Amino acid sequence: MISSDLLTSFVRNERSFRLRMIENQATDKRFLILETTLDLVTEYGFHATPISLIAQRAGIGAGTIYRYFENKEHLINELFTAIKKRVIKAMLKDYREEGTYKERFKHLWRNLIQYCIEHPKEFQFVEQYRYAPYVSNMTREETFIILGPIMQFFIESKRAKAMKDLPLYTIIALLYGPIVSLAKLHLDHNQQLTEERIDQASEACWDAVSYKENE
Amino acid sequence: MISSDLLTSFVRNERSFRLRMIENQATDKRFLILETTLDLVTEYGFHATPISLIAQRAGIGAGTIYRYFENKEHLINELFTAIKKRVIKAMLKDYREEGTYKERFKHLWRNLIQYCIEHPKEFQFVEQYRYAPYVSNMTREETFIILGPIMQFFIESKRAKAMKDLPLYTIIALLYGPIVSLAKLHLDHNQQLTEERIDQASEACWDAVSYKENE
Amino acid sequence: MISSDLLTSFVRNERSFRLRMIENQATDKRFLILETTLDLVTEYGFHATPISLIAQRAGIGAGTIYRYFENKEHLINELFTAIKKRVIKAMLKDYREEGTYKERFKHLWRNLIQYCIEHPKEFQFVEQYRYAPYVSNMTREETFIILGPIMQFFIESKRAKAMKDLPLYTIIALLYGPIVSLAKLHLDHNQQLTEERIDQASEACWDAVSYKENE
Amino acid sequence: MISSDLLTSFVRNERSFRLRMIENQATDKRFLILETTLDLVTEYGFHATPISLIAQRAGIGAGTIYRYFENKEHLINELFTAIKKRVIKAMLKDYREEGTYKERFKHLWRNLIQYCIEHPKEFQFVEQYRYAPYVSNMTREETFIILGPIMQFFIESKRAKAMKDLPLYTIIALLYGPIVSLAKLHLDHNQQLTEERIDQASEACWDAVSYKENE
DNA sequence: CATGAATGAGCGTTCATTCAT
DNA sequence: TATGAATGAACGCTCATTCAT
Numbered sequence: 069m070i071s072s073d074l075l076t077s078f079v080r081n082e083r084s085f086r087l088r089m090i091e092n093q094a095t096d097k098r099f100l101i102l103e104t105t106l107d108l109v110t111e112y113g114f115h116a117t118p119i120s121l122i123a124q125r126a127g128i129g130a131g132t133i134y135r136y137f138e139n140k141e142h143l144i145n146e147l148f149t150a151i152k153k154r155v156i157k158a159m160l161k162d163y164r165e166e167g168t169y170k171e172r173f174k175h176l177w178r179n180l181i182q183y184c185i186e187h188p189k190e191f192q193f194v195e196q197y198r199y200a201p202y203v204s205n206m207t208r209e210e211t212f213i214i215l216g217p218i219m220q221f222f223i224e225s226k227r228a229k230a231m232k233d234l235p236l237y238t239i240i241a242l243l244y245g246p247i248v249s250l251a252k253l254h255l256d257h258n259q260q261l262t263e264e265r266i267d268q269a270s271e272a273c274w275d276a277v278s279y280k281e282n283e
Numbered sequence: 284m285i286s287s288d289l290l291t292s293f294v295r296n297e298r299s300f301r302l303r304m305i306e307n308q309a310t311d312k313r314f315l316i317l318e319t320t321l322d323l324v325t326e327y328g329f330h331a332t333p334i335s336l337i338a339q340r341a342g343i344g345a346g347t348i349y350r351y352f353e354n355k356e357h358l359i360n361e362l363f364t365a366i367k368k369r370v371i372k373a374m375l376k377d378y379r380e381e382g383t384y385k386e387r388f389k390h391l392w393r394n395l396i397q398y399c400i401e402h403p404k405e406f407q408f409v410e411q412y413r414y415a416p417y418v419s420n421m422t423r424e425e426t427f428i429i430l431g432p433i434m435q436f437f438i439e440s441k442r443a444k445a446m447k448d449l450p451l452y453t454i455i456a457l458l459y460g461p462i463v464s465l466a467k468l469h470l471d472h473n474q475q476l477t478e479e480r481i482d483q484a485s486e487a488c489w490d491a492v493s494y495k496e497n498e
Numbered sequence: 499m500i501s502s503d504l505l506t507s508f509v510r511n512e513r514s515f516r517l518r519m520i521e522n523q524a525t526d527k528r529f530l531i532l533e534t535t536l537d538l539v540t541e542y543g544f545h546a547t548p549i550s551l552i553a554q555r556a557g558i559g560a561g562t563i564y565r566y567f568e569n570k571e572h573l574i575n576e577l578f579t580a581i582k583k584r585v586i587k588a589m590l591k592d593y594r595e596e597g598t599y600k601e602r603f604k605h606l607w608r609n610l611i612q613y614c615i616e617h618p619k620e621f622q623f624v625e626q627y628r629y630a631p632y633v634s635n636m637t638r639e640e641t642f643i644i645l646g647p648i649m650q651f652f653i654e655s656k657r658a659k660a661m662k663d664l665p666l667y668t669i670i671a672l673l674y675g676p677i678v679s680l681a682k683l684h685l686d687h688n689q690q691l692t693e694e695r696i697d698q699a700s701e702a703c704w705d706a707v708s709y710k711e712n713e
Numbered sequence: 714m715i716s717s718d719l720l721t722s723f724v725r726n727e728r729s730f731r732l733r734m735i736e737n738q739a740t741d742k743r744f745l746i747l748e749t750t751l752d753l754v755t756e757y758g759f760h761a762t763p764i765s766l767i768a769q770r771a772g773i774g775a776g777t778i779y780r781y782f783e784n785k786e787h788l789i790n791e792l793f794t795a796i797k798k799r800v801i802k803a804m805l806k807d808y809r810e811e812g813t814y815k816e817r818f819k820h821l822w823r824n825l826i827q828y829c830i831e832h833p834k835e836f837q838f839v840e841q842y843r844y845a846p847y848v849s850n851m852t853r854e855e856t857f858i859i860l861g862p863i864m865q866f867f868i869e870s871k872r873a874k875a876m877k878d879l880p881l882y883t884i885i886a887l888l889y890g891p892i893v894s895l896a897k898l899h900l901d902h903n904q905q906l907t908e909e910r911i912d913q914a915s916e917a918c919w920d921a922v923s924y925k926e927n928e
Numbered sequence: 929c930a931t932g933a934a935t936g937a938g939c940g941t942t943c944a945t946t947c948a949t
Numbered sequence: 950t951a952t953g954a955a956t957g958a959a960c961g962c963t964c965a966t967t968c969a970t
Contacts, residue, residue, distance in 0.1 A: 094954090113415055115330040118939060129956040131942075140940065196414060198467075237468045238484050242491075245460030252414065253452045269453050276457070276491035333964050335932090344931035346967075355965065545760040548943050550953090559952035561946075570944065629841060629897065630758055667898045668914050672921070675890030682843075683882045699883050706887070706921035739933090763960060774935040776963075785961065935967080942960075949952085 098136050100126050102147050110189040114144060114197070148197060151190045156214045158183040169230035170274055176218065177243060177270045184251035185261060191251055231277050242276045313351050315341050317362050325404040329359060329412070363412060366405045371429045373398040384445035385489055391433065392458060392485045399466035400476060406466055446492050457491045528566050530556050532577050540619040544574060544627070578627060581620045586644045588613040599660035600704055606648065607673060607700045614681035615691060621681055661707050672706045743781050745771050747792050755834040759789060759842070793842060796835045801859045803828040814875035815919055821863065822888060822915045829896035830906060836896055876922050887921045 104126040108117040119140055123130040137143040159180045165172070184191040222239050225231040231239065250269060254261040319341040323332040334355060338345040352358040374395045380387070399406040437454050440446040446454065465484060469476040534556040538547040549570060553560040567573040589610045595602070614621040652669050655661040661669065680699060684691040749771040753762040764785060768775040782788040804825045810817070829836040867884050870876040876884065895914060899906040 097954095115939095119941080120939080123957095130940090131957065132955055134941070135954070192414065232483075232487065234483055234487065235480060237472075238465065238480060238487070241461045241464035241468060242484065242487050245462070245464035246456045246491075247460070248463070249456035249460035250453065253456060256414070257452075265450060265453060268447075268449055269457065272447065272449065272453070272457050272491040275495070276461075276487040280490070280495050334966080335964070338932085345965090346932065347930055349966070350929075549945080550943070553953085560944090561953065562951055564945070565950075629837065629901070662913075662917065664913055664917065665910060667902075668895065668910060668917070671891045671894035671898060672914065672917050675892070675894035676886045676921075677890070678893070679886030679890035680883070683886060687882075695880060695883060698877075698879055699887065702877065702879065702883070702887050702921040705925070706891075706917040710920070710925050742933095760960095764962080765960080768936095775961090776936065777934055779962070780933070931968100931970085933967105933969095935964100937963105937965100939963075940961100942958105943956100944958100946954105946956080947952100948954095 094136075097128070097132070100128075101133055101136055101143070102150060105143060105147055106151070106189055106193055109144070109147075110192050110196075144197065148194070151194055153214060154187075154190065155180070155183060155194065156218075158187075160217065169225045169228060170278065172221065173225070173243075173274055173277075174270050176221070177247070177273060178266060180244075181247045181251060181261075181266060181269075184247060185254060188255050192255070195248060195252070229279065232279060234277065239277055243273050246273055309351075312343070312347070315343075316348055316351055316358070317365060320358060320362055321366070321404055321408055324359070324362075325407050325411075329415070359412065363409070366409055368429060369402075369405065370395070370398060370409070371433075373402075375432060384440045384443060385493065387436065388440070388458075388489055388492075389485050391436070392462070392488060393481065395459075396462045396466060396476075396481060396484075399462060400469060403470050407470070410463060410467070444494065447494060449492065454492055458488050461488055524566075527558065527562070530558075531563055531566055531573070532580060535573060535577055536581070536619055536623055539574070539577075540622050540626075544630070574627065578624070581624055583644060584617075584620065585610070585613060585624070586648075588617075590647060599655045599658060600708065602651065603655070603673075603704055603707075604700050606651065607677070607703060608696060610674075611677045611681060611691075611696060611699075614677060615684060618685050622685070625678060625682070659709065662709060664707065669707055673703050676703055739781075742773070742777070745773075746778055746781055746788070747795060750788060750792055751796070751834055751838055754789070754792075755837050755841075789842065793839070796839055798859060799832075799835065800825070800828060800839065801863075803832075805862065814870045814873060815923065817866065818870070818919055819915050821866070822892070822918060823911060825889075826892045826896060826906075826911060826914075829892060830899060833900050837900070840893060840897070874924065877924060879922065884922055888918050891918055 101122065104122050105117070108122055108125060111117075119133055120130050123133055126133075133143070137146065159176055161179055163172070163175055163179070219236065222231065222236060226233055234242075246269060250261060316337065319337050320332070323337055323340060326332075334348055335345050338348055341348075348358070352361065374391055376394055378387070378390055378394070434451065437446065437451055441448055449457075461484060465476060531552065534552050535547070538552055538555060541547075549563055550560050553563055556563075563573070567576065589606055591609055593602070593605055593609070649666065652661065652666060656663055664672075676699060680691060746767065749767050750762070753767055753770060756762075764778055765775050768778055771778075778788070782791065804821055806824055808817070808820055808824070864881065867876065867881060871878055879887075891914060895906060
């Protein structure tokens with residue numbers, strides 16, 4: 069005979085298990101919709117991927133999408149934010165605040181370009197909708213908040229005279245710009261961006277922002 | 284009585300004059316449509332600018348646009364090509380194959396960023412539709428043909444050991460990438476990209492692609 | 499030890515009690531749905547009040563409504579009938595078959611207009627859906643059955659020469675029509691329908707259907 | 714040989730003829746849409762008659778409707794106003810400011826009920842949408858402006874002591890209410906509203922608003 | 929050649945209804 | 950029995966494109 073406590077406990081666990089299942093199912097469906105949207109929007113563009121197609125490809129009803137996202141614009145914005153977070157996370161992967169500034173820079177820089185190359189859809193999506201009129205400003209501002217740690221690195225590097233005393237915006241442009249261009253050229257022309265080339269480019273970028281004597 | 288030859292000649296001239304007029308009118312109308320499209324597409328985005336609005340703003344009938352462009356996609360593509368040509372032309376403005384490589388580089392680089400800043404609509408348009416799925420690949424390849432002279436400069440610079448021996452793609456990415464990023468930040472955040480900052484950035488770009496000892 | 503009879507009886511009572519509870523709960527829920535529907539439909543109109551909203555406002559699940567009503571149309575029809583019954587009941591409140599015909603008429607008439615003014619939602623609902631295509635004819639015929647007692651009054655009044663010998667339909671129109679119009683004007687224009695004005699109007703209505711010399 | 718004046722005149726007439734044709738075509742199409750809408754909305758109700766059905770029944774494209782009406786709501790509102798104007802016009806048909814007040818009243822009253830009976834669709838439409846939430850208030854106010862002449866009649870009648878000194882709203886309710894009720898009953902129950910019955914009813918209405926001694 | 933009225937396919941979105949839990 | 954997530958048909962509306970004038 070099972071003790072009443074054990075039974076109660078079982079029932080409670082059973083319920084919380086179910087709740088978790090339901091929650092997970094919902095999360096999964098959200099995720100499914102987002103990923104399907106990413107696929108299609110990258111392939112066809114925002115306006116050429118009707119909600120109905122997303123639903124079809126996701127294997128769900130069109131109306132279901134509206135249970136998870138207020139409308140198409142919100143869906144895109146959430147996808148945007150989700151990807152941005154992944155990008156930042158990837159960039160900071162295995163990053164430690166140790167070693168020379170150059171080493172730390174190269175770590176971050178390579179993480180980022182690696183992600184762009186390995187996740188072409190995410191990269192294309194972000195680049196395509198970066199300044200599209202229907203990506204809300206709030207989303208763009210959010211970006212800056214999550215970018216905080218990286219900004220901190222730049223500021224420190226400048227203070228330590230490892231980097232030139234350039235405005236933050238200039239530094240970002242000098243480092244992020246080439247990544248975008250390289251990734252675009254890589255993906256568009258299907259030409260191999262080898263380890264060697266990535267290294268060359270990262271060295272060149274460091275040359276752009278660092279003092280010459282500062283090796 | 285007028286000689287038949289003269290009359291024939293007059294008639295021929297008359298006709299060719301008319302043809303030229305018509306041609307010019309036609310050219311003007313093409314131009315008018317393209318410029319109006321640029322204005323509207325930059326402001327509202329491709330899918331938010333109906334053909335009817337372009338016609339209205341251009342002061343012509345909607346059907347007329349279809350006499351000059353096969354359809355909306357072709358219109359965008361032609362606009363894309365037209366702007367690209369203007370960009371290259373602006374980049375090569377006052378460019379002479381004289382002086383040091385650095386000087387020549389800085390001339391080209393500044394010409395380009397200057398154009399982007401002074402022609403925000405053209406810049407935004409190109410950036411926005413650069414990798415949009417409905418901009419045909421042909422157009423993108425055409426770009427490379429008109430970019431010929433600039434490529435030539437890079438090849439020469441490398442040969443003269445003024446530039447590092449990097450793949451052309453890498454060089455383009457290192458120089459063009461920051462321009463795009465800077466211009467975007469400038470236009471988006473309305474923060475002044477002063478002469479000083481432009482110079483700083485161009486110096487940094489040169490540092491990226493040139494040998495350190497190579498001043 | 500309890501006698502088996504008593505136990506049986508207890509169980510039976512227990513069951514019938516439960517049944518009654520369930521019945522009451524069911525009745526309550528039906529009522530709750532109907533009232534919520536009335537509120538919302540009056541405020542937003544039939545097609546602007548989704549089932550889901552009714553469910554939400556009623557604090558129940560959307561599916562539950564379908565346990566009580568076959569579909570939305572049936573729900574409206576039942577609401578219609580329910581309100582009609584209330585109207586008739588209100589009209590006959592404190593009505594006695596005594597006094598002069600005029601007095602009795604005025605009692606009924608005032609009861610009716612009073613109800614319309616005091617229950618604007620019910621009034622509006624009935625008026626709005628009176629001849630809507632989706633209110634079934636059966637419902638309208640039912641009205642006539644419950645209107646029996648009032649019809650009786652008209653017939654008697656005519657027989658007693660207190661009322662003109664007009665067709666029943668004409669009498670109804672002459673008495674009910676002004677009530678609807680007055681109530682509509684009252685509710686729509688928020689102008690006070692004072693006791694005095696109600697009395698004036700009821701007198702006028704009596705003048706319409708009674709013989710002049712018949713005071 | 715035709716004189717140049719005549720030719721010019723012909724051309725001018727020709728053009729204006731064409732313009733008129735175009736104008737008429739447009740007017741005709743507007744009218745066609747309005748009448749088709751009236752038919753369908755009366756039959757099925759506003760929300761049960763999709764734009765697509767109106768287009769189909771009118772033999773035009775769905776999009777065409779939007780060239781003539783901003784949206785569905787506007788279409789309904791314009792139909793509402795158009796019908797109201799017809800009603801007022803019908804009411805004032807052959808009306809002269811001569812004869813006794815009673816005669817004049819009966820003329821107006823009979824005109825109105827006649828119109829309601831002879832134009833059941835127009836009548837039903839107005840009654841159905843009179844206080845529907847999507848009929849704008851402006852439209853309702855417009856009604857009062859076109860009703861001006863009739864209001865004038867009431868005011869004069871009261872001043873001449875032909876009518877009781879009742880508020881205007883009360884008079885309207887006493888006279889218009891029965892018309893609506895009679896017409897509804899007539900149309901709903903398919904029972905003949907004979908000349909005799911109409912006369913009886915109009916007499917009764919006059920009794921309602923006039924002084925007894927005032928024959 | 930230029931026009932713009934007409935078209936209708938196709939979109940985003942809603943919501944009555946179902947059904948697994 | 951009650952729920953509410955899921956569905957998908959159906960809606961209002963837009964706009965690229967055509968074609969009679």
